[in-house]
Every structure is written in structure tokens, then in C-alpha cells.
Amino acid sequence: MSTLAIEFTASRLLQAVYGTSNIVWANVIGLVLLSLTAGYFIGGRWADRRPQSGTFYGLVTAAGFCAVFFLLLTGAVLRRAAAAMAVLNVSAIGGSLLLVVLALVVPVTLLGCLSPFAVRLAVRDVNEAGRISGRIYAVSTLGSLLGTYLPVLVVIPLAGSRATAVIFGALLLVVGLVGLWRSSPRGRGRLVALALPLALLPVAALWLGGGVKAYEGQLFETESAYNYIQVIRHDDCNYLLLNESQAYHSFYCDGGRVPSISVWSMMLAAPYFNPEPVAPRTMAVVGLAAGTIPKQFTRVFGPIAIDGIELDPAIVEAGRRYFDLNEDNITAIVGDGRYGLNRLTGPYDVITIDAYKVPYIPWHLTTQEFFAEVSDRLSATGVVAINVGRVPDDRRLVDAVGATLLTVFPTVHAIDVPGTLNTILVATQQPTTLGDLRANAAALGPDADPLLRDALTLAAANVAPLGAGGVVMTDDRAPIEPISDSMAVRYLLQTGTAGFDPLGR
Template sequence: MGNHMQVQNFIRDNMPYQDAIPKWHPRYLYFTVFASGMTTLAIELSASRLLGNIYGTSNLVWANIIGLMLVYLTVGYFLGGRWADRSPKYSTFYRIIIWGAFLSGIVPLVARPVLRGAAEAVNDLNAGVAIGSFIGVLVLFSIPVTLLGCVSPFAIRLAIKEAHEAGKTSGTLYAISTLGSILGTFAPVLLLIPNLGTAKTFLTISVVLLAIGFLGLFLTEGKKVLRLLWMPPGLILLAVLVLSGPTRPAPDGMKLLYERDSAYNLIQIVEDSNGTRYLLLNEGQGYHSQWNPNGQFYRRTWDYFLAAPYFNNVPFTTADVHNICIIGLAGGTIAHQYTDAYGPIPIDGIEIDPAIIEASRQYLDLTMSNLHVIIGDGRYELNRLDKKYTVIGIDAYRVPYVPWHLTTQEFFEEIRDHLTENGVVVINVGRTDTDRRLVEAMTQTMLQVFPTAHTMDVPDSFNTILVATRQ
């Protein structure tokens, strides 16, 4: 009983001006905690897209994002509790919110030079993706996420009025923060990034939390908040200066025609001096599609897809190719080539990113009447199709981010069930000069389902074409 009274007296004696704080203030505190939880998860989800623009979205990148965010939050929890004990004031709390929000908005504005510099610094290392993304996250997110981590323990210190309510108050605050995190998980992916892009998503969630922090500080300290009013115009001015150019410049000798940050990719379309256009995604390593109005054959990886049907037993002619399904349609290079080589045969093209299709229709002439575009995941959409194909082409594998559900024996059994008796599956697999493990693993998996599998290394590239037949 004596210890309980001592704790209660300590809490009462150290309350942050409870008698002077209006009754609505604790409610606004809870609302602020909700907004802080939303911002924290929104930053983490948006960080994957920000880093994906340079390093892609491999498991290595995700591991660095999640791991380092947890480190920063851990530091924030530790410091926030001690900070609250030393300065248990609402004004201190709202200043933490304001600075955390402001620095979160700064992240995308400094991301371009920092991430490009990190990418260049580790370009010659085998672990370049891991080291580069590690450095990028370390520099960009450490301070704002740590400050946001201070919010929950600080809010608990402010909210507790009676010792016997400490558990209830703490649980309520953590529940409210988690509810905000749920909103912060879905809002960037489903709404903000597809419509605003990554940089403006960061700025939007930053401005929202900044406004909440300013209002709380104004209601607590009045005109003293004017000392920090330089932040919003400063953020806007910096955004205008930094975001006026492209996220990544076009390769040497090319001009940028189109750029958009979709829910899945940073999409760029560039054009060289010969009028040939290329689709670049994310970090821009390699061409995902190519198009020239004067011809559709480029002596690149896609040309090898045309040879796939001829791995059947002879005799086999062009007239035996009746249709094709393409998983990983992208800008439609394979669809263009099959149309030119085999005539206007029916083509079903599956692509998960609708923004790629939109850009390709505008810039890569993806307008063939024989092409039926299907938006969605390749495996799911294939299984919804009640058709059999002469050719199923898959162009969705690239190290280090390979969709694992498109590599299993069960997937290839589903492919086999969608092939005609003389049908073939042809796959583009990425590799390096010294590492062929993915090619070998894919070949062995395909041989569990198909009687024959063949490999063709594409000259002067890091690609191998695999062809499996039902015969």
C-alpha cells in the first residue's frame, strides 16, 4: 500500500501541468499518437519504393529496411521514455512530432543524391545491393524514425494520471498507435504512391503529421509556435528545387520520354538517336522492352522466344503456331515479334503493373488488335484462363528478385495443363558469367514436369533461354 501511494504521489507531482491543460488535450494526444503510428508504417512501406528505384525490391533490400527501422524504433523507445521523464511537457512532445514530421519530408528530397552516391560507391562489390541499401537507409531514415519512436513512450508518460490506470492507459495508446499503423500500411500502397508517386507520398504524410504537431503546439504554447513556421515553406521550396527533374537521368546518348512512379515500379521510357525506344524499370539495369517503328527484331533476348515452337518434333511449321500466352508482358516486345513472325494470332499478355501497359500503349505502340491484355499476377491470371496455348512465354525472372511462386514444380504443372499437345513453354532467366544456379535449378524443376528441357545462352548478355516441350 505504501509503495502504491508513493508511485501515485510521484505521478501526481510530476504531471505535465494537468490543472492548466484543457480536458480535450488528452484526446488530442491520442489522435496524435494515431497519426504518428500511421506515419511510421507509411514511411517504412514508402521506403521500399524509394530504395526500389535504385536497388530494386529484393529480399536483401526488404531485410535492410525492416531491420534498420526496428533498430531506429528501438533507440526511439529507449530515448523517448527517458526524455519524457526529464521533460514531461506537452510542448516537448509536440516539438518531437514536428521535427519527426519535417525530417520525414526531407527524406525523398535528399534520397536522389544519397542513394545514387551509395550505388556508385559499391558498384564494384558483389554485395552492392545490400551495402548500398544499408547505407541509404542508415543516412536517410535514422533521425526521423528514431524521433517517431520516441512518441509512444512519451505519450504514455503524459497520459498516465493514476498508477492503477497505467496498464489500461498504456494498452489503449499502443492499440491506437497500431490502428494508425494499419492505415499507414495500406494508404501508401493502395492510394498515395499510385496517384502521387513516392516523393509526394513522403511529403503528404509529412505535411499531415506536421500540421497535427503545429496545432498541438499552438494550443499548448500559443504564439511560440511561430518560431518553427519556417518549416512548411522551407519544405515546399526544397521540394520544388529537387523534384523538378527526373528521378534518374536517361542513359548516355538517350533522351527521357516518360517517367512515372507506379505502385510496383519506377517506369521510364527512353529513346536513342536511331528512334528506338526502351522500357526501363526501377534501378534501370537492362531493358525490359524495346520498340522501333521500322522493325521488331533486335538480336536481343526476345528474339530467341520466336524459336521456341521449333523444339517440337519435326515436321513443324509456322502454321502450327495458333496462339501464345505471355506472362510478364511489359512493353510488348515479344507480342510484337510473334505478330510479325506468325501473323495476327491470338495473344494473351499478363502484366501485373497497369501503369506499364498505359505507358507502353502511348510510347511503344502496344495497340495490336490481336493482343488481349490481362492485368494481374501471372500465375493467378493464367489459372483463370480456360484455354490451351501453343506457346507460353515467361519473362518474369531476374536476379535477385525472382517471383518464387513462378518457379515451383506445381506452377510448371499448371503451365503444362494449359499447353496443347505440341505446346512449349519458354522462359527468360537471368544469370551472371560465374553464377548459373538459377538456370540450373529452373532446368531441374522443369524436367520434373516436362520430358525435355533445352537451354540457350544469349550472346553478350546475362540471359539464358529455357525451352521445355510436352513431346
């Protein structure tokens, strides 16, 4: 139980700085498995040399102490790493990561020593070895189940990651101390039992205080079941940052001001690719975040009925508190984007998808089958607009999503958003041309919202061709991770850290 709890807690601490990509998860899991492997070897040899209950409970006590101490140390180190990430100090980030690796290895290796030690102590007759080892592994697996679900579903959301480290480490420490106390009637064992908890008290008091990060202009931070969430204020605007904070996912300026055409503003052009555009009356948003897309559509087209799907309820709550996501026409639906959309019937005139962030792209929202489900919920003249990331000289992700869309929709247009590494893909239910967009932009009336006029003008001027040979992704095969991970690495190697300030400061 403690091993799995430490793994999830460590990954949660890392998530706030290094993100939640498959690479991060693979490294955490691999490091835990490597540490357990070492622990099994060490524990087995140790148990044969000193098969004593006092030694075993001493290991349990040391593992509990190290779990609390090193995970709290990890939290303190990652606060500095978060500050380094904010200014992109690469040497500080790398040094912090090395300390985190060491902090995870020590307690997990000690925990790995316990299983062979427990088997050695429990087996008194070789004829019972199978039954006893089977019982120990059965209990161990049940503990793994508890260590999987309790931290993720209960303790971390309610108490936070650092408090979770203290809770599970202290539980392990208590078990070890009780056993050590009983197996050492007098002498050093009892002194250790008294000294270790006292030594941890000032450490816990020091490192449990304060927030996870402390960015300039920070208004709010919290840990949800899915994300580390920040709200940062810069000038007169609030920005939503998630996890490692290298991009903002929503913004809201005082009074609803839109300072410039953004990625989300460009989606306003989607209905105008139709030959005879009709202002949308219904809309669905996959990837609501704090509500920037539906708020801009409401500003331009009035209080149309909008269903917005967001996986994380804490993000929706932050949207209501800091981004004025309180319009009566916007219905926030908490749930997975694909599952949530399939529960809706439509038809919708516009569906937007803003759930792709390299390298965190939910593959099940990129497939042929998913886009067929999207098409089924569009009206006869409906359009879908998707925000897709790219890097200079690498449009593989754009081309792959575009090729997949073309297996479902007759026409797909690509708009490169100026000044960003984003492309808006617009797929239409009926055959359309770039000439339709340009004609509709020219036909806008004088009373059209300036935001809409600017969006159409920029969209028409920045349409880009889709590359041939893009990979068609299906529910059976969607190689998103190799594409997105290699794009992120290639961009970092090309540009260094210069392009990673989310607020452009």
C-alpha cells in the same frame, strides 16, 4: 501512421535506384526497426525527466519537420545516385546510400520517442496503466494500418513518392504545431510554430520540381503501384527500363525493325523442337512487359491469338504509347502471372515465361506446381519457353528451373543466348531431341522470315547441357532468393561494374 508511411516512401525512393530485391526491403525494414528501438529508449528516459506536454509536442513537431526535410533530401540525393548508377560511379552510389541511411534514421528515431512519451503523459494513476497503454497501442496499430495502405494504394500512385513525403510529414507537423501552440501560450513555442513551416517552403519548392531521373534520351518516366518506369530512346529504338535500370525489358525500333537476334527472338525456336512442327495458332505470354515477345511472334507467324499477362498496368500503357503495342490479336491482361494464367483455359501451342530477372524472381513462377498448371494449358504438342538468367561459371538457377521442369515435362532443352547471360529453357509436352530442331531448321522454306531462320540456326548451335543435381522447387520450398542473390553478388565481384550498361553504350 507516419512511421509506416515514411518506411514505404523511403523504400519507394530507393527502389528507383537500388531496386526492389529482398535485400533492399530487409535493409529498409531493419533500419526502421533499429531506429525505433533507439527512439523507444531515448523517449522513455526523456519522458521520465521532462513529462511535459510541451516537450512531447515539440518532439512531434521535430519529427514532422525532419520527415519532410530528410525525405525530400533523400529524393534529391537519389537523383544524383541515379545519375551515378547510369555511369556506374561506385563511390557516388555508396556515398548517396550512406546519406539516405542517415536521412531515414533521424525522423524514425524521433517518431520512436513518441510512444513511451505518450504513455508517460497519459498515465496519471498506476491502476489505469494497463487500460491506457492498451488504448494507445490499439490506436497506434490502427494508425499503422492507415500508414500501410494509404501510401501504397492511394497517395504514391496519385501524387508520387516525394509528394507523399510532404503530405504525411506535413500532417505530423500540423499535429505537433497545434499541440505546441496550445501548450505554449506565449514565447518561443509560438515562434517555432510559425518558423518551421516557413523554413520548409523553399525546400519543398526546390526538391519537388523535376523528374526522378534524367537519363540521356529519356522519353518518359512514371511511378506506378509496382515500379519506377522509364522509356529511353537510343538510335532509332525505344527501350523499357524499370527500377534501378540495369536491364531493359522490352524494345521497339522504328517500323518494327529487329536489329539483331535477342533473348526474345530465340523463343521463336520453341515450336520447332517438336518432331513435326506446326506453326502456333494460340499463345500465352507470362511477363508481357511492353510486348516484344508477342510482336515478334506476330511478325513471324501472323496474327495468331495471343494472351499476354502483365502485373503492372502502367507498363502496358507505356507499351501502347511508346512500343506500338496495338495489334488486334494481342490481348493484354493485367494481373499476377500465375493467377492470370490459371484464369485462362487454353489450350495454347506456346507459352512463354519472361518474368525472371536476377535477383527479382517471383518464386511462385518457378515451382513444380506452377509448371503443372502451365502443362494443363498447353495443347498435346505445346511447348513452354522460359527466359532464365545466369552468370559466368554459375548455372545453378538454370539447373534448378530445368530440374523442376523435368518433373512435369518429358524433355527440357537449354539454349544459351549468344552475347548475353540468358538461357532459354524449352520444355515440350512430348519427347523431343535436338535432332528434331536441326531437321526442322534445315527444312525451312525459302519464304521463311529471316528472323525465324536466324533464331533456329542460333538455337541449334547453342544448345547447352543441363547440370545434374538441380534443386527441385515446390510451393512448399523454393530457395530462389539464396540462389539469385548469391549469383548477383558473385557476378559483381567477378566483373565489377563493366557488365551493367543495359543498352550496351
